Structures are given as C-alpha cells and as structure tokens.
Amino acid sequence: MTDAISPRDFRAAPGTADWRVVGDGARAYFRTGDRGAGSFAAGAALVAAIAVLAEQAGHHPDVDLRYGGVGVRLISHDVGDISERDLALAREISATARALGLPAEPAAVQSLQIAIDAVDVAAVRAFWRAVLGYSPVEDADLADPRALGPNVWIQSIEEPRPERNTIHLDLYLPRDAVDTRLAAALAAGGRLVDDSNAPEWWTLADPEGNEVDLAPWRDDSEWSA
Structure with missing residues (x-):
C-alpha cells in the first residue's frame, strides 16, 4: 500500500494554490526580491522554517535559496512521485510563507x-x-x-x-x-x-x-x- 497521489488530486486539494506539479515533483516559488536589501535574509528565514517543518514530518524537500526567492520541490522517492506526505508538507510550507509575508509565484515554476x-x-x-x-x-x-x-x-x-x-x-x-x-x-x-x-x-x-x-x-x- 502506498500513499502516492495523482497530480490532479494534489492540485484539487485545499491549500495547494501555490504549487504546480512538473516533471520532477510538486514545486513552488516564493518571491523575496521585492524586499530589497532584506531579500536574502527573508528567504533564509523561510528556509529555516521549512527545515523545522521537514524534521517534524520526517520528510525533506529540496530547497533552493537565491537572492530573489526560494524554490521548493517536493517528491517522495520511495513511491517515485508525489504523495500524501508531500501534500501535507506543501500546505504547511505555504502557510509559513504567508505568515512571513512572502508571496508565491506559480508561473515561475518549471x-x-x-x-x-x-x-x-x-x-x-x-x-x-x-x-x-x-x-x-x-x-x-x-x-x-x-x-x-x-x-x-x-x-x-x-x-x-x-x-x-x-x-x-x-x-x-x-x-x-x-x-x-x-x-x-x-x-x-x-x-x-x-x-x-x-x-x-x-x-x-x-x-x-x-x-x-x-x-x-x-x-x-x-x-x-
């Protein structure tokens, strides 16, 4: 038994509006570039918060910190695709980004x-x-x-x-x-x-x-x- 979820079901689930499913999993991009000199620090704060969530969940995303934003990729390697674990973590990451005032930019995902x-x-x-x-x-x-x-x-x-x-x-x-x-x-x-x-x-x-x-x-x- 596996907890794999289809991209269609992932996208239809509440709390996933920030995310898109592409070739290598579910991805989101949270923009920090409009914060000027504080952009990198704002992104680092999100990365630190994601690290805490990942440790609590025992499920770890790939995270890419750049000056203009933070990219996040979720995939469950044991099922070779996205899973219910990715769905749960995606919701938590989006909620955290909103709390930090970092908007998602779904069109930037690829x-x-x-x-x-x-x-x-x-x-x-x-x-x-x-x-x-x-x-x-x-x-x-x-x-x-x-x-x-x-x-x-x-x-x-x-x-x-x-x-x-x-x-x-x-x-x-x-x-x-x-x-x-x-x-x-x-x-x-x-x-x-x-x-x-x-x-x-x-x-x-x-x-x-x-x-x-x-x-x-x-x-x-x-x-x-």
Missing part, C-alpha cells in the same frame, strides 16, 4: 530534462553517466546525485535519424503558464514543429532546428505512481 534519442541505449547511457557523474535511476535514466542538474532521459529509437537532432529538451511547465511561454517562444523566432500531442505537449524548434517540448501534462495528470 523543471528541465535533457532527452537523448539512442539506438544503443546502454552505450549512450554509460557515456553520459561517466561524463556527467550522474547516477542511474528508474524514472529518468540518469540523475544528478546532488540534485542540482537536470535529469537525462535516454529514449530508445530503432534506427539513427540523421535528418534531425537527436538531443532535445523537455521543459515541464504549469498548465496555466504554457500558453504564455508558447507565445513568447514563437514571437522570439521559434516555430511549431508538432502539435499532434497537444495539449499534453508541443514541440518547438529554434531558428536553427534545435527542439524543445513544452510539456504541461504532468500538472493535471490523473495518474499517480
């Missing part, structure tokens, strides 16, 4: 994955594991053991495709942010390569053909681990 097409998946994975110093994982093929860099996904193909780039980016975005990002990318000279999978994801290319998938599908998925 996660990035590097996708590599390969005929010989094992050989390609071995190379990237060595050169990046990454560790193999079930759900993303390779991951930074320090949780600092993007995941790498090795996608199996039957034969080489010389007519297109074999490396592309997967950018997971909130459902309510993807239209704005899509429009901005097209206005910046990008082109729509494939929308046959929309509204799950759109494939775009830059002016020289390098591709990215804008993928909001995780944010409202009904599936849990």
